[in-house]
Amino acid sequence: MSESYTLMAGGTWWTVVFDAAAIASLVVAVNLVADAVQGVLDR
Numbered sequence: 001m002s003e004s005y006t007l008m009a010g011g012t013w014w015t016v017v018f019d020a021a022a023i024a025s026l027v028v029a030v031n032l033v034a035d036a037v038q039g040v041l042d043r
Helices: 002-009 013-041
Strands: none
């Protein structure tokens, strides 16, 4: 966390934003795949 704060304060905020966006999109993608698999298995 302290490294992220240093990056944001130093003007390289975009590295923190893109890293957070990548993690968030990965979580959403895994949830969508899990929902699709559950829907197929519940038939």
